[in-house]
Amino acid sequence: MKLANENPNSITLVSMLSACTRLLDFRARESIHCYIVVNCTEIDVALGTTLFETYSKCGHVKKAFQVLSSMSEKNFQSWTIMISSFADHGHGKDAISLFIRMEQTGLVPDSMPFSVILSACSHLGHVHKGRQFFNQMVRMYGI
Numbered sequence: 001m002k003l004a005n006e007n008p009n010s011i012t013l014v015s016m017l018s019a020c021t022r023l024l025d026f027r028a029r030e031s032i033h034c035y036i037v038v039n040c041t042e043i044d045v046a047l048g049t050t051l052f053e054t055y056s057k058c059g060h061v062k063k064a065f066q067v068l069s070s071m072s073e074k075n076f077q078s079w080t081i082m083i084s085s086f087a088d089h090g091h092g093k094d095a096i097s098l099f100i101r102m103e104q105t106g107l108v109p110d111s112m113p114f115s116v117i118l119s120a121c122s123h124l125g126h127v128h129k130g131r132q133f134f135n136q137m138v139r140m141y142g143i
Contacts, residue, residue, distance in 0.1 A: 007039070010047045017047075021054045029054050043071060049078045056085035065094075076107050084116045092120035096129070111143050 001008060008016070013032060020029040033051060036043065043051065052067035068074065068082050079102040086095035099117050103109065114137045121130030137143045 008035075010042070010044050013041065014046050014050045017050045017054050021057055024058075026058055043067075045071065045073050045075050045078060049075070049081060052078075053081050053085075056082070056089070059089060061085055061089045061091060074105075076110075079105075079107060080113045080116070083113050087116050087120040087123075090123075092124040092126075095120040108141065109137075110141075111137075114141075114143060 001012070013036065016032055017029060020026070020032065035041070036047070036051070041047075048067060048071040052064040055061075055064035055067065064085055065082065068078060071078065079098065083095050083098050083102070086092070086098060096117060099109070099113055102113070114133065117133050118130055118137075121127070121133060
């Protein structure tokens, strides 16, 4: 693309970041992120979600959350992946807090974020909180 004097668009960058994640090439991921910042590339939902997912998969949860926080638009997948990242890396309280924030935005959770939250409550030893989420899942959302 560089030889053809073409600039990558969001779809190209998502593909490149996905390849970096699969190949565990974290230096290339950093280069792509730098390219995005230096070229003031708009971070849409797909690009932002892929970018923070690559950070979270290698354990850089704080950096992943910074990317999520900088996104002007988030979708259900964005929220769920970040909640799961917090839970997977031992940040159960942050996962619960983010789940609540997701609900406050008006998004309706399905079984996926609920399973993550119930697991986080289990790991934290928050049986009462886990029961509250379970009851909410069943009674409020019919899951």
